[in-house]
Amino acid sequence: MSNPASPVSASADAYLDPDLAQLHRLAAAHGVGTTFTGWNGTPQQVAPETLVKVLAALGVPASSPELVDGSLAEAELDPWRRMLPPAVVVTAGKEALVPVHVPDGAAVKLRIVTEDGQEHAARQRDVEVEPRDVDGVRTGRTTFALPRDLPLGWHTLHADIEGAAAQTALIVVPDRLATTGMLEQRRGWGLAAQLYSVRSSRSWGIGDFGDLADLAAMSAERGADYVLVNPLHAAEPAPPLQPSPYSPSTRRFFNPLYLRIEAIDELAYLEPKQRGQVEKLAAKAQQLNRSAELLDRDQVYALKLEALELLHQAERSPAREQAYRAFVRDSGAGLEDFALWCALREQTPADDPSWRDPAAAPDTAAAQAKRRQLAQRIGFHMWLQWLCDEQLEAAQRAAKLAGMRLGVVHDLAVGADLSSADAWMLRGVLAPGVSVGAPPDMYNQLGQDWSQPPWHPKRLAEAGYVPFRNMLRTVLRHAGGVRVDHILGLFRLWWVPEGNLPVDGAYVTYDHEAMIGILALEAQRAGAVVIGEDLGTFEPWVRDYLAERGILGTSILWFENDGGAPLPPEKYRTQCLASVNTHDLPPTAGYLSGEHVALREGLGLLQQSAAEELASHRKSVSAVLEVARERGLLPDGEATEQQQIEALHVLLAQTPSVLLGVALVDGTGDRRVQNQPGTTAEQYPNWQVPLGDSAGQPVLLEDLEGDPRFNGLLAAVENALRQSEAARRR
Template sequence: MEPLHHLARAAGVQREWRSVDGADMVVADDRLAAVLTALGHACATPAQIAASLAVIAEQESALPRMVVGEVGLPTPLPLADGPVEVSAEDGNTVTARVAGGQLPPIDQPGYYVLHTGATTLTLAVAPTACPLPADLGAARMWGPAVQIPSLRGHRPGAYGTFAELDAAVQAFAARGAQAVAISPVHALFAGTGEDFSPYSPSSRLFLNTALADPELAGLSPLPAHEGADFIEWGEALPHRLADLRTLYAALDPVVQATIGQEGGSHGEALSLHALFDALDCYFRPQGLHGWEQWPEAFHDPRGAAAAQFARDNPQEVAFHRFCQWLARTSLDAVQQRAREAGMAVGLLADLAVGVRPGGSDTWTMRGAMLHGLSIGAPPDPLGPHGQNWGLTSFSPQGLKAQGYAPWIALLRNALAHAGGIRIDHAFGLARLWVIPAGGTAADGAYITYPFADLLRLAALEAHRARALVIAEDLGTAPKGFVDAITARRMLGMRVLWFERAADDGFIGAGDYPELSVAMTGTHDTPTVAGWWRGRDLDWAAALGRLPEGTSRQEAESVRDWDRGLLWASLTGQHHRPAPQDSDPVVDAAVAHVARAPSGLAIVPLEDLLGLDEQPNLPGTTVEHPNWRRRMAGPTEALLADPAVSMRIDTLARR
């Protein structure tokens, strides 16, 4: 084996991979070298490769920060045979014996500390599986998926916040929904209308403070701002930040201090995130977007320059801590009220696959994150050039070196305000396509992650929170992925549009697995009405996104054939409604997912209302009004429409 290829294997960079159409692919050596270099493994010369291999070997032989095991199974340990003290989280300590390099099975999930001589080791013991809907009180559940900013309330607003989410949750709870799925509420860059996609956050550990609602936290309401049909984020977010500043300044100093003390209980991570937001608000007006563009002295979050800025601007940092308190408190109130209204799950949170490279997470968790690499997808027939999402994520080695603390914190922070989580692009728990800076998506390679450990920790945190876990598994799964999440009782996603049979027809509702979420669509797919009417084809034609050599008329001909296949699968009938008559198709699609034996059925609000337009068109930014559409009125009023009520009754009844 070539030394470079040996290094790639040792570093978890996949030189060979299989494309979506089954072709065996090989990553060129120059691309391998670029990825390895970005990961910190010098490889320009044989001597550098040898040195990098030695470092990896040393890391692999070192005592790990955390070992992850499973209930009922012996745990391999890098310890000498002999007695070891095992301390549980409640302080109870017992003595066990390591034999043959293995610790005997532990029968209770949790985190343990092992002591032997001068050695201390943390052990996580995962349950065999995640909770299921039946464990939470109902074998089969239903709920809507909502885009929080799209919601309207009775009070004018430039976009929907946790206040409008609360009203929507209460409206659906009254109609028997057990869950409400929401897009990520991760922290964006404070007060700027740029990067407003919920899937392009600054931090996944903290919340989007622009969604906070003071009234849910027991404070005075913010000023009302009339909103239009499309959200103008460039105006709305700066206005919101200014209103929050005014609210904070008007608080009694005692109240400010009390809130500050509560924020202090969240430790250094919150303080550093607040400091990041304060610095970003200072540098962004100077045209410096993200910490990578700041003066070098500020690149170290614990350095002298950052510390001096915090001392010179204590009220500014305290304000951003207050904003996080406000977001956390108001979102907690939404979840608490959902449970009080009878929802078994309440909010289903969404974990984005990555963060912006210049954001808070990459600044504060430098050692845990990938640098010089962005994540995306390799070229395939649907995307010949591949995809570069402009995001980064955790480093596999960084996670191991930090005892998986960032992953555990991400899970805990999300489950603190929700009864379940959806892991976006869950394939990333096993591998991610990474692209060196300055390269195209075709220049990337897959890097592997400690899949078994990450999966077990997700199951452990879900067990502790009594929460569902949904794994977004759309696309070509890595080898062993499906079996692994099935064994953990994570719910896969079964989206109507992708559930096709070998003859290209749509599979029957009865063929959906119980261990799944049945869905009429997602935020990235056409709505049922929009698909039936061909609205997605209109957009594709207008933006030059139809398959090469295909006219709009030819695309319509293919769609008309598919309409017949869909209608036959949904109803068993041959004669179908006209393309402009979408309501019967929406009704049938809702009934279809309601009939599925899946443990959870999710229908986007856009489908319940029979709307034509989807919230997001993947692969576009300014070409399509992504994340900008508003609902026509308050959720309660929209659900009172007879057609909508009938669809909800169908879900609740079946």
């Protein structure tokens, strides 16, 4: 990854056509990259047509040389037109300077009001800046130094001059996330699971929040400190549901598909007839638990919605009613907007053009009329989110009571779908006409388009980063940690304009100091750790920066190499979560046997022959297993599959990494890949595979209690980590 602060060099512009040089300068002024490094390591130029489209998405006209010149002049004047910056994010304990633009010679006062109502003064600094004419007004710049001892939090800056005033958000963030400290003192390990696939005899055909609590308690008994689950973000409000948890309708709220119906208090107070209906629905759904077929989200959610609508009719007790109202109040307007979207989406298809009509936005008169018309249904969807919040709180409480230091670790997707609730609710801070993706790499040589609208960097700052904060607060509300998928997206994102192929995109940079700082602030306030998925194309400074801020990285055994050989465990990063595999790879049993090579061959995804691919794969696997054998973790002769899997996990315990991850599928011997990148639903059933054993037969939570394979793997990891920690302290 290139440094977000690095513009296109002037020396490079000297060799460009003058008009193109101006376009490149305009792109650099708005954080748009004009080059990128190809998957083969060679620099690639971004096409001028792509730059024009990306700049248009940022609201910057650039379709002619005259417009480019005008936009360059506007970019230079824009800060001078503002009395205060759009938002100010500063690091606690460090000096921060704030420019204030006022008519030349005007006396200005800058004061800080902290979130608890306390007022502080800022000191003016003697920094000479030449005044300039701005829209006919001679304008000067006065520089203020903020106090170093400001508390962490969301504050407000106020600038006052005679006859005018301005204010902006001031966010004070930690220099380093403090929660990482407990892991530096004592390392830990945990399970990684796709919650929807983890069923019990009490499930309704899909793993739920009750199963999450039980899985956490069960693994805590065996020494685990956390359970990392797939994103639990909300999907569509009614079937059909998008199977991918990484393509949600919103990242701020949760998916009621995961509700445990029997854990809802009002079930006990239903009329006998209604309760009987719920029991019939439960019996029908629970028949699915032992099915080896693909998971059927649509059938399960249809059954749960029928039960939930019956439960919603039950009168809540006064205490329950007060708790519900407090949740609605604390959640703010965002909850009602999401519930309105759900009610509208039940009536209006995702591809209806009205979703993009500005006259139908959440704050319009048309939307207000719909709020009145759909009030009852809006209330139902808000109630569902309250139930999700209750059951997530119970799962985290169960995990902590069982002895976990972290408990539930959530997963934060990169974005939401183009036809999502977020795209409708947050249109003011999202960039129009583009979607997020990835440039070409060795596995996807045409690039990727994820069909997700990106944050608009400037508009997000102008909103004081509140939408970003609100999303983080909900995810972290009942969590011991959060894994941030593609955390590099907080530094830069690959924007693909509408109508372009994924290869025809450009990188757009974000204020990573602000984005990472706010992430650290909200995690620290929640007492949670942050794990960044920092795999892929990047520059070393990014990982170093994240480590300095207390953000953990991600290391996958198969991807860690040193000059073509497996990276010795001692050389792994300390500040990271290390695991053998990831959800985009087969479980370890399947990976060892190379079953994914045959799968990719059948799907036409190989870049070379199957024989060449399999030979290369076996060579890399053998090299890793040889490292384990040299360290006495495998017998000299033939080793069983289970011995190999345990040895690989014990090998990771010899790394300095503060967290280790164990995929639940490795404890059951499952061989099937959960997600095959680069495929559609027609090609492969991504995110629909239930937890199974080596033969693909269903494994329920109850089966794990006495499963020697599951217990043997977890015991091996726990013992290896304890021995490693004891040796470290000696």
